[in-house]
Structure formats: C-alpha cells, structure tokens
Amino acid sequence: MTRRPWARRISATAVSVAALAALAVPAEAAGTAAGTDGTASAPAGASASAAKVDYATWQKDCQAVMDQALPYLKDRIAAAGPGEKQAIVFDIDNTTLETDFGFHFPQPANKPVLDVAKYAQAHGVSLFFVTARPGIIEDPTEWNLKYDGYDVSGLYVRGFLDLFKDVAAYKTAQRTDIERKGYTIIANIGNSATDLSGGHAEKTYKLPDYDGQLS
Secondary structure (H helix, E strand, O other): OOHHHHHHHHHHHHHHHHHHHHHHHOOOOOOOOOOOOOEEEOOOOOOOOHHHHHOHHHHHHHHEEEEEEEEHHHHHOOOOOOOOEEEEOOOOEEOOOOOOOOOOOOOOEEEEHHHHHHHHOOOOOOEEEEEEEEHHHHHHHHHHHHHHOOOOOOEEEEHHHHHHOOHHHHHHHHHHHHHOOEEEEEEEEEEEEHHOOOOOOOEEOOOOOOOOOOO
16 A cells, blocks of 8 residues: 555654654743633642642643633534634644643544534634644644544644744734634633733633643
8 A cells, every 4th residue: 555645754753753742842931821801721729730730630620621611612603603714723732632641642632622622623613723833743743633633724833933933922923814814713722821812812711731831
C-alpha cells in the first residue's frame, strides 16, 4: 500500500513531537482572564500547584468549566442568525490535547473539551485552533487533532517572526483574522490568560492551569 505524504511526515516526526511540543509551550502569564462578563473559569479550589494535582483532579476541574460552556453553546447555536457562520476558537496544549498528561504521540484529547467540540461541530460550528506551537510541528499537530476527533476548520501556528511577538497579541491577531473571514466567534476556550485576553469572542472559558503550571 502506498503511504500518503502526510503519513510519512507523521512517522518521521513522531519520535520528536513530544519534545518539540514542550518547547512550543510558552512561559505564559498565570491566573485567570480578566473578570469581565462572559468569562467563566475553573473553580476557585483549582489553584493548587500542579505537582499536587493528579489527572483525575484536572479532568474534574476541566469538566466543571465545560459544564458551564455547553448550556450557553446550545442556546447560542440554536439562536444563530440567518447566514451566520459560527466558530469556536480553542487553545491546544492542556486544552484540546492532554499535553502534560499524555507523554506519547498522538496525544489524547482532553475529553471534557472534546465532548463540547463534538456537539458544536455536529451542529455546524467551525472549530479553529490557535496555538503558540511553532510551525515546524504544524502537520503532526493537525493530524493529532483530527485523529482525536476534532474537525479542524483552521489551525494557526507561530511562524518564525511570531516567535518573537507577545503571545497574547499574536493570539488576538489570529482571532481577528478569523473574524475577517466572516465568522462570529461565539466562544474562546483556553487554559491561560494569554489565550483569552484581547477580545474578539463573545464568551471566554478558562480551564485550570494551576498557577501557570499547565500553560
């Protein structure tokens, strides 16, 4: 059987993707996004050091945030205006993928987030992924997301010059670009303040990062 070009790239990259992903995760600001209307975050009790938080705790805390997001999304999707193109923007590391808890490739999906994403994509919402990962791992990242069940309408990774820019400003610029394409960003989901600051989303949902330990 002839292997597709992307499959060959995946095989060649698999052994190093975990290390590259670790390099791709920036030292982002800790804490929640600004406490404005439309921002939901992890419970106040989810502020312990990551060293003290196990996988089950992280999943419970993620589920608590997605339990806030899903009712809103159901109502907002049902209320879509004529011709409105709805979109959700997701971060990747420790948001859509279990980066710090999945030390192999492909990295598993963060199930509470995947469940929400699957509901949205089944109801016509486009999914965009804005990450601080560098372009060198764009192909395996996109393959990983699709393998886990995400419909990828667009993936934004950092080019060489982007590596020298402020992460929050870079991510805001990508959301602006999505809006220029005619989409209404009904939700923005991430686990760092830099994922969510800067506007260009109707609502934001912050997953736990435990004082920056999972950013």
